[in-house]
Amino acid sequence: MKRTKVIDVFNCAELIGQQVCVKGWVRTRRGNKQVQFIALNDGSTIKNVQIVVDTEKIDADTLKDITTGSCLCAIGKLIESQGQGQSVEIQCESIEIYGLCPNDYPMQKKGQTFEYMRKHAHMRLRTNTFGAVFRIRHHMAMAIHTYFHEHGFFYFHTPLITASDCEGAGNMFQVTTKNLYDLKKDDQGKIIYDDDFFGQQTSLTVSGQLEGELGATALGAIYTFGPTFRAENSNTPRHLAEFWMIEPEVAFLDQEGLMDLEEDFIKYCVKWALDNCKDDLEFLNKMIDNTLIERLEGVLKETFMRLPYTKGIEILQNAIKNGVKFEFPCNWGDDLASEHERYLVEEHFKKPVIMTDYPSKIKAFYMKQNTDTPQGGSIGYQNTEAPEPTMQGTDVLFPQIGEIIGGSVREENYDKLLSEIERRNIPMKDMWWYLDTRKYGTCPHAGFGLGFERLILFVTGMANIRDVIPFPRTPNNAEF
Ligand code: 4AD
Ligand code: MG
Numbered sequence: 001m002k003r004t005k006v007i008d009v010f011n012c013a014e015l016i017g018q019q020v021c022v023k024g025w026v027r028t029r030r031g032n033k034q035v036q037f038i039a040l041n042d043g044s045t046i047k048n049v050q051i052v053v054d055t056e057k058i059d060a061d062t063l064k065d066i067t068t069g070s071c072l073c074a075i076g077k078l079i080e081s082q083g084q085g086q087s088v089e090i091q092c093e094s095i096e097i098y099g100l101c102p103n104d105y106p107m108q109k110k111g112q113t114f115e116y117m118r119k120h121a122h123m124r125l126r127t128n129t130f131g132a133v134f135r136i137r138h139h140m141a142m143a144i145h146t147y148f149h150e151h152g153f154f155y156f157h158t159p160l161i162t163a164s165d166c167e168g169a170g171n172m173f174q175v176t177t178k179n180l181y182d183l184k185k186d187d188q189g190k191i192i193y194d195d196d197f198f199g200q201q202t203s204l205t206v207s208g209q210l211e212g213e214l215g216a217t218a219l220g221a222i223y224t225f226g227p228t229f230r231a232e233n234s235n236t237p238r239h240l241a242e243f244w245m246i247e248p249e250v251a252f253l254d255q256e257g258l259m260d261l262e263e264d265f266i267k268y269c270v271k272w273a274l275d276n277c278k279d280d281l282e283f284l285n286k287m288i289d290n291t292l293i294e295r296l297e298g299v300l301k302e303t304f305m306r307l308p309y310t311k312g313i314e315i316l317q318n319a320i321k322n323g324v325k326f327e328f329p330c331n332w333g334d335d336l337a338s339e340h341e342r343y344l345v346e347e348h349f350k351k352p353v354i355m356t357d358y359p360s361k362i363k364a365f366y367m368k369q370n371t372d373t374p375q376g377g378s379i380g381y382q383n384t385e386a387p388e389p390t391m392q393g394t395d396v397l398f399p400q401i402g403e404i405i406g407g408s409v410r411e412e413n414y415d416k417l418l419s420e421i422e423r424r425n426i427p428m429k430d431m432w433w434y435l436d437t438r439k440y441g442t443c444p445h446a447g448f449g450l451g452f453e454r455l456i457l458f459v460t461g462m463a464n465i466r467d468v469i470p471f472p473r474t475p476n477n478a479e480f
Pocket of ligand 2 (some may be wrong): 395403405406
């Protein structure tokens with residue numbers, strides 16, 4: 001008999017009164033000598049379908065063995081339910097067991113900590129919370145592709161293996177087929193890569209942006225959506241060594257347009273979640289964070305605050321004067337710590353902030369310098385205290401998360417870009433092709449990178465980034 005998914009059991013009114021066949025994993029079994037109730041879930045929805053078993057119809061030994069986690073197929077008539085909180089139930093006629101589940105099943109007990117579940121990441125997928133999180137993750141991926149497709153962006157595939165360090169931060173995982181015990185070295189003891197697979201030193205990419213710019217300056221507007229890798233030893237609830245990034249890049253876009261795109265895009269994703277993930281969000285709102293839905297709706301109503309860095313530092317320093325304590329310093333020129341970002345977003349403005357016009361020295365080499373308006377950048381804030389050049393960066397800071405997007409207008413002037421590359425000692429042999437975009441028909445352009453897992457953190461209300469990717473990669477952890 002053809003299988004019906006549990007989600008369809010709830011959604012297809014015409015199935016009521018019909019025989020259905022459902023397959024899934026047992027969440028609970030309870031009842032008495034006459035009647036037993038099995039809650040079955042198949043992952044298609046947060047909802048379990050209730051299977052009502054008349055103990056006279058099903059062999060007692062078969063029933064006894066059905067414990068939480070067992071996998072089975074049940075056939076019976078779908079009827080409107082008498083029970084509270086259930087819309088339909090199945091009057092069971094037969095059960096076929098696919099797999100029993102011994103009582104050392106790691107997900108058997110309710111209320112385990114997330115830390116415990118991470119150690120059993122292969123099995124945690126079968127719990128309600130992780131089911132909800134990963135269904136939402138899927139929907140967010142669909143939202144992203146739909147948004148860009150509808151707005152005329154082309155999905156552009158940039159390489160994962162690369163010879164250049166986009167962010168210039170040097171946190172790269174090397175890719176090699178060399179025998180690490182027997183490395184060929186030159187007179188100075190430096191490793192020679194000419195006999196390595198690619199004939200040069202290569203790594204896993206930290207960002208597809210540089211190649212994305214090649215796409216944008218040909219196709220007009222592109223986006224990437226793929227894994228990126230960072231070997232930063234950051235053991236925080238917001239960092240992964242392998243995470244997914246979405247990087248749109250657009251020709252002829254200025255700072256104002258970039259901020260409009262960032263805001264519109266995030267709001268579209270949040271709205272998509274509210275429109276398409278109602279049951280899962282309601283579950284997470286109840287179990288994980290009871291302000292979740294309110295917060296998501298709140299973001300849609302707010303206009304994001306656009307704030308030059310220098311003004312942000314001023315606000316933070318005033319806060320310190322008024323007794324607010326931060327762990328890290330925040331003087332002009334410092335990179336903001338997560339506590340500073342969260343203060344601005346959660347305490348001061350109480351809404352998302354797009355921070356702009358950062359000091360050049362704390363940002364990447366490719367960002368466009370503010371030359372026409374050095375005192376406050378292009379969005380008009382008159383700042384008399386910016387002691388050094390600033391850049392047209394546009395990071396989006398979110399409640400609970402901190403930085404969710406890092407973006408900028410790109411330096412399109414060949415000479416300026418070259419001098420910045422030289423100033424930072426970035427090896428030219430890696431950069432010639434990137435510079436060619438500025439040499440041949442250069443154009444103003446801009447783009448950003450959204451950390452996919454940080455978006456999922458926000459949309460699910462989960463607290464730790466390790467719990468929004470199926471198999472997290474973090475320092476000392478590459479299990480599964
Ligand atoms: O700010 P980042 O480093 O910017 C770039 O990589 C640019 N090339 C993007 C661009 O302009 N095309 O990273 C972008 C975003 C961050 O805002 C953050 O959301 C996320 O990527 N991110 C991480 N997410 C999880 N774990 C990490 N270790 C992350 N590092 C950055
Ligand atoms: Mg950043």
